[in-house]
Amino acid sequence: MVGFLKIRENIWYEAIISAMADEKPYFTPLGFRVVNNVVKLRVYSSAKTSSLLAMNSEVVLNITDDPFLYFLSTFKEETGGIPKEEVGFIEGLPVLLKAYGYVIMRKKKVSQQERVVLFEYDIEKIIDNPSFYTSIEPYSRCRTFLIEMIIYASKIRDVSILPGTGDLLNSFKKSFDYSYEIVAKTCMGQAEIWLANRLKEMVSDWLRK
Numbered sequence: 119m120v121g122f123l124k125i126r127e128n129i130w131y132e133a134i135i136s137a138m139a140d141e142k143p144y145f146t147p148l149g150f151r152v153v154n155n156v157v158k159l160r161v162y163s164s165a166k167t168s169s170l171l172a173m174n175s176e177v178v179l180n181i182t183d184d185p186f187l188y189f190l191s192t193f194k195e196e197t198g199g200i201p202k203e204e205v206g207f208i209e210g211l212p213v214l215l216k217a218y219g220y221v222i223m224r225k226k227k228v229s230q231q232e233r234v235v236l237f238e239y240d241i242e243k244i245i246d247n248p249s250f251y252t253s254i255e256p257y258s259r260c261r262t263f264l265i266e267m268i269i270y271a272s273k274i275r276d277v278s279i280l281p282g283t284g285d286l287l288n289s290f291k292k293s294f295d296y297s298y299e300i301v302a303k304t305c306m307g308q309a310e311i312w313l314a315n316r317l318k319e320m321v322s323d324w325l326r327k
C-alpha cells in the first residue's frame with residue numbers, strides 16, 4: 119500500500135522522536151534527514167536524548183507540525199511533558215496519538231562528531247495515522263513560527279548557562295523576537311497567543327539569570 123506520508127530525501131525535517139526510558143515514554147523534538155533510505159539525526163552529546171538513543175535500538179519518529187506537542191516535548195521539566203492521554207503504543211513503542219504518522223526505525227550506525235552524535239537508522243515501517251486522512255490543513259505561518267520560537271527558546275535555555283556566549287545568545291534572541299513578530303501577526307487563537315507569551319516569559323527568565 120502506498121502510504122499517506124511523503125518523506126523526501128535530502129531535506130531536513132522536524133519530528134518528535136520517542137522511545138522508552140526507565141519504562142516510561144520519552145519524547146524529544148529532533149531534526150531528521152533521509153539519505154538513500156537511511157534516517158540521519160544529529161543530537162547534542164550533552165542532551166539526555168543522546169544517551170537514550172545510545173541505549174535503544176528501535177525508536178519512532180512521530181511526524182507532526184503541532185506546536186503544542188513540540189512545546190511539551192522540548193520543555194519537559196517546565197511543563198511536565200506530554201500527558202499520558204496523548205500517548206499510545208505501536209509494537210511496544212510509545213507514540214504520539216496526535217501525530218500524522220510514525221516512522222519505526224532500527225539503529226544502524228553511531229558516530230561521534232565534535233559536540234554532536236550522528237545516529238543513523240534503517241526504516242522498518244512507515245505507519246499512517248488514519249485520523250488524519252481527511253484533515254490536512256493549509257500551510258500556516260502561525261504554527262510554523264510558533265515552532266521556530268520553540269527552537270530558539272530551547273537554544274537560549276541551553277546556551278544561557280554557558281560562559282562567554284553573549285553574541286550567540288543575541289543572535290538566538292533576534293531570531294526568537296522575529297518569530298514572535300510573525301506569530302503576533304498571524305495567530306489569532308487564544309491557545310496560540312498563550313503559548314507565544316509563555317515562551318516569551320520563559321526566555322526572559324533564562325536571559326535574566
Ligand SMILES: Cc1cc2nc3c(=O)[nH]c(=O)nc-3n(C[C@H](O)[C@H](O)[C@H](O)COP(=O)(O)O)c2cc1C
Pocket residue numbers: 132133146147148149150160161162165166167168188191192193194265268269272276
Ligand atoms: C523543532 C525542534 C527541532 C530540534 N532539533 C534538534 C536536533 O536536531 N538535535 C538536537 O540535539 N536538539 C534538537 N532540538 C532541541 C531539543 O529537542 C531540546 O534541547 C530538548 O529539550 C532536548 O531534550 P533532552 O534534554 O531530554 O535531551 C530541537 C528542538 C525543536 C523544537
